[in-house]
Amino acid sequence: MAIRCRNCPLRPKPLFQDFSGPELQFMESFKVGEMVVDAGTPILSEGSNAPQLYTVLEGMGLRYKMLSNGDRQILSFVFPGDLAGLQAGVMGVNGYSLEATTKMRLCVFNRRDLWNLFRNQPERAYDLTWAAALEQHFLGETIASLGQRTAMERIAWAMVKVYRRLQALDIGGKGWVPLPYTQRDLADALGLSLVHTNKTLRKIAEHQYATWSEGRLSISNLDALADLAMVDLEEGTKRPLL
Amino acid sequence: MAIRCRNCPLRPKPLFQDFSGPELQFMESFKVGEMVVDAGTPILSEGSNAPQLYTVLEGMGLRYKMLSNGDRQILSFVFPGDLAGLQAGVMGVNGYSLEATTKMRLCVFNRRDLWNLFRNQPERAYDLTWAAALEQHFLGETIASLGQRTAMERIAWAMVKVYRRLQALDIGGKGWVPLPYTQRDLADALGLSLVHTNKTLRKIAEHQYATWSEGRLSISNLDALADLAMVDLEEGTKRPLL
DNA sequence: CGTCGTGTTGAGCCGTATCAAATTCCGTGG
DNA sequence: CCACGGAATTTGATACGGCTCAACACGACG
Numbered sequence: 001m002a003i004r005c006r007n008c009p010l011r012p013k014p015l016f017q018d019f020s021g022p023e024l025q026f027m028e029s030f031k032v033g034e035m036v037v038d039a040g041t042p043i044l045s046e047g048s049n050a051p052q053l054y055t056v057l058e059g060m061g062l063r064y065k066m067l068s069n070g071d072r073q074i075l076s077f078v079f080p081g082d083l084a085g086l087q088a089g090v091m092g093v094n095g096y097s098l099e100a101t102t103k104m105r106l107c108v109f110n111r112r113d114l115w116n117l118f119r120n121q122p123e124r125a126y127d128l129t130w131a132a133a134l135e136q137h138f139l140g141e142t143i144a145s146l147g148q149r150t151a152m153e154r155i156a157w158a159m160v161k162v163y164r165r166l167q168a169l170d171i172g173g174k175g176w177v178p179l180p181y182t183q184r185d186l187a188d189a190l191g192l193s194l195v196h197t198n199k200t201l202r203k204i205a206e207h208q209y210a211t212w213s214e215g216r217l218s219i220s221n222l223d224a225l226a227d228l229a230m231v232d233l234e235e236g237t238k239r240p241l242l
Numbered sequence: 243m244a245i246r247c248r249n250c251p252l253r254p255k256p257l258f259q260d261f262s263g264p265e266l267q268f269m270e271s272f273k274v275g276e277m278v279v280d281a282g283t284p285i286l287s288e289g290s291n292a293p294q295l296y297t298v299l300e301g302m303g304l305r306y307k308m309l310s311n312g313d314r315q316i317l318s319f320v321f322p323g324d325l326a327g328l329q330a331g332v333m334g335v336n337g338y339s340l341e342a343t344t345k346m347r348l349c350v351f352n353r354r355d356l357w358n359l360f361r362n363q364p365e366r367a368y369d370l371t372w373a374a375a376l377e378q379h380f381l382g383e384t385i386a387s388l389g390q391r392t393a394m395e396r397i398a399w400a401m402v403k404v405y406r407r408l409q410a411l412d413i414g415g416k417g418w419v420p421l422p423y424t425q426r427d428l429a430d431a432l433g434l435s436l437v438h439t440n441k442t443l444r445k446i447a448e449h450q451y452a453t454w455s456e457g458r459l460s461i462s463n464l465d466a467l468a469d470l471a472m473v474d475l476e477e478g479t480k481r482p483l484l
Numbered sequence: 485c486g487t488c489g490t491g492t493t494g495a496g497c498c499g500t501a502t503c504a505a506a507t508t509c510c511g512t513g514g
Numbered sequence: 515c516c517a518c519g520g521a522a523t524t525t526g527a528t529a530c531g532g533c534t535c536a537a538c539a540c541g542a543c544g
Contacts, residue, residue, distance in 0.1 A: 065382060067386060067391075073389045075385055086375050086378075087378060087379055090372045090375045091376060091379070091479070093477070095379040115364075115368070118368045122357075122361045122364070125368075125371070126332065126357070129371045129374055130332045130333060132375055133328050133329045133332045133333050136328075136337065136378055139378060140337050140338055141307075143317055143384055144307045144309060147432070148314075148433065183523070189389075194522095195500090198523065198524060199500095199524090199525085200500095202524085230310045237333070393532070424491090435533050437533075440491065441493080444492085
């Protein structure tokens, strides 16, 4: 049973902008359905021309690219509220693959309706561009991490970013969030080897900064971690939710 | 003397999509002027709320972020046809700084008119989103480079990407393109130290792949370089020009 | 003619990768 | 219920790519 946009469990959260009644109504017509997939399911594939756009309602996943030598680079972890498939939607080919790491529930939009959205709902089109710009922003931060931070700093950075984001979604609890990924995932996201990632995680635990096991990230010293990570202070800006 | 969009020297190039007469007319009204800056001039500043959007008409520059420890990460080199300032334009704050490395000529658009564009010119709005998605695509490739490629591969990758892009703009000549950056710039773009960048450039020259000196990149074995770089085959897709 | 930015080169070290192997945890089939 | 195989985590040993430090050359510029 598909959730109607007006009853969207995500939208009331303070992370997202408010929508007016008519706006919600349009989104309901734009939305063609919902999709539920199991952990491990591929959702989008690099280089393909997917006919659909998705907004994540529940669950988590990851975006990645493969190199011709078989290496995998994870571009970002994917959380509720994230939009996926915009590249294929507008350019006709997607630059990354998307895979579920937990059971996921996704809103499905039809790419064919995208043009209709631009013509009839300039506010939504604006939001779409906003979402794309926001994504750019995060990718830029990731580049800075891979280019300039040490292994410790990268992991601290990832932990702080993920923790803040999930807390803003009310996912997890006081001092902890679920983090349903493997150490290999984190290694591939941060450009580190699996072994070194493991050893660095241990060091972070020994320093009493944070621990991550059994899919659960517990932060015990957020300030120290943020300091280590050199995170630029995050504005509590609201983002659009499509 | 400002160039009129209908006489834009960039638009006829095969890299860009065609515009109809009315579309050009609108762009001329959207364009509020031109800006010419000298090499070294800062154009946008990270964290600031710039009131303007730019399209590069001539010259080159670079986008970068600074970390709190003083490190600089270059996100991308900026070439004619590139759009800048979209993040500030839609989100209200820019995630990177932009600086000219040569004399540059820029089209200037007013951010206040952006909303007008979305309302009255859905085709342009669509192009804007397209441009943002394209940018995402490139940032994703950069992440893969920093995360998975060795120093040699990164430099080869950067050379191939830059060479192809500038050739598509008819900038440079047979087998060479201008590349008005310093080795420090390249190092900061690829997450390498200056010294190691220098030594790796030498190695690439010794292998007869390419040489870069006096602001001029000469490619002598593009295939070998592309092979080394593991570049995914670039579609000759056209891009929108704003 | 000093100073500064850029490029170049050598020496040595260290952070991270690679290799190898043991352990735990599951899911599956016998 | 247990044996098995595969994925994920852990740990130690070793190798090396890339970093840092240091010095020098060169040209532009005041």
